[in-house]
Amino acid sequence: MAHRRVGRASSPPGSRAQWALRRTATLPCRSGHRPRRGGWGWAAVLAGLLTSAAAAQEALPPTAWPFDAAEAQRRQAAAAETLGLPAEWTVEVGGEVTMALVLVPAGEFVMGAPEAESPLDPDEAPQTRLRLERPFYLGRCEVTNQQYGCFDPTHDSRFIDTNWKDRVGPGLPLNEPQQPVCRVSWERAQAFCRWLGAKLGKTCRLPSEAEWEYACRAGTDTPFCCGTAEALPQFANLADASLASLKPWAVREQQANDGAVASAPVGRYQSNAWGLCDMHGNVAEWCASVYRPYPYEAADGREDPAATGARAVRGGSWDDRPRRCRSAFRLWYDPTFAVYNVGFRVLVEP
Ligand SMILES: [Ca+2]
Numbered sequence: 001m002a003h004r005r006v007g008r009a010s011s012p013p014g015s016r017a018q019w020a021l022r023r024t025a026t027l028p029c030r031s032g033h034r035p036r037r038g039g040w041g042w043a044a045v046l047a048g049l050l051t052s053a054a055a056a057q058e059a060l061p062p063t064a065w066p067f068d069a070a071e072a073q074r075r076q077a078a079a080a081e082t083l084g085l086p087a088e089w090t091v092e093v094g095g096e097v098t099m100a101l102v103l104v105p106a107g108e109f110v111m112g113a114p115e116a117e118s119p120l121d122p123d124e125a126p127q128t129r130l131r132l133e134r135p136f137y138l139g140r141c142e143v144t145n146q147q148y149g150c151f152d153p154t155h156d157s158r159f160i161d162t163n164w165k166d167r168v169g170p171g172l173p174l175n176e177p178q179q180p181v182c183r184v185s186w187e188r189a190q191a192f193c194r195w196l197g198a199k200l201g202k203t204c205r206l207p208s209e210a211e212w213e214y215a216c217r218a219g220t221d222t223p224f225c226c227g228t229a230e231a232l233p234q235f236a237n238l239a240d241a242s243l244a245s246l247k248p249w250a251v252r253e254q255q256a257n258d259g260a261v262a263s264a265p266v267g268r269y270q271s272n273a274w275g276l277c278d279m280h281g282n283v284a285e286w287c288a289s290v291y292r293p294y295p296y297e298a299a300d301g302r303e304d305p306a307a308t309g310a311r312a313v314r315g316g317s318w319d320d321r322p323r324r325c326r327s328a329f330r331l332w333y334d335p336t337f338a339v340y341n342v343g344f345r346v347l348v349e350p
């Protein structure tokens, strides 16, 4: 089954229901090819098949990959122009509270880490070439405490305790308005997305693992969107040397200084080529997908919202070394867990 196609459409390529997500490693796209009918279901819905008229007008996505930052921005601008939509879209979350979204253009990429990438965790292979047929909006930043509070005013991301538990103070805050929300379960993150989607009149959901990694990489095939780990302190809040003030025993980057011990206000660090911030680090992020081994197969049930099992978490956090913040790194938690360093960002279908 290694060569099996994922996703199918009842209309030819270029029409409303073209494939949203397709493995292409062993099945090159053929002009005029018409996939078999049937079998859409949840995988297709989560892959972005609820088309809009504007989205349907976009030309077939480009296939060249990897690509540099200039090409990423060119593709983003081209997608926005074709769709007649802004590359950046700010939506109202509640009252004066807004959320910035960034348009991620359709295209192809290779998911997972190459064997040459070291260190490599076994669950990051084998790689799979995927084709995302539809553009989508993704939160420029992680959802903040302030934004989440518009949905659930009772939520408190609380504090992270200090090392010696002297009880003199509560520890470092995780609940400042512009810090990313954390201690929200996958189920509550999903509920936030449904709530926001209803306000916007759009389909709003968590990104699949494929969508998350494609957005994170922004055309790169390197361990991080900024290349190697050397540039990370400008791009990401990870477990740097300052973590010693909270947890002297923690494994951390002794030489790095990213300016934040725990989570930082979102958007403080340099963005990737598509304008997305904190994809590496700050808080790790829930994805829609059930955590399952590769090769990635969107149609094998992992994108079923009703499926049971642990859900994928991506990007690492302020409490993780660079190895755990790579574009390909995968983690998982039970969907009911509310974790101190896990938050999320939203995907909105155009
Ligand atoms: Ca840090």
Ligand SMILES: [Ca+2]
Pocket: 142, 278, 279, 280, 281, 282, 283, 284, 285, 315, 316
């Ligand atoms: Ca993050």
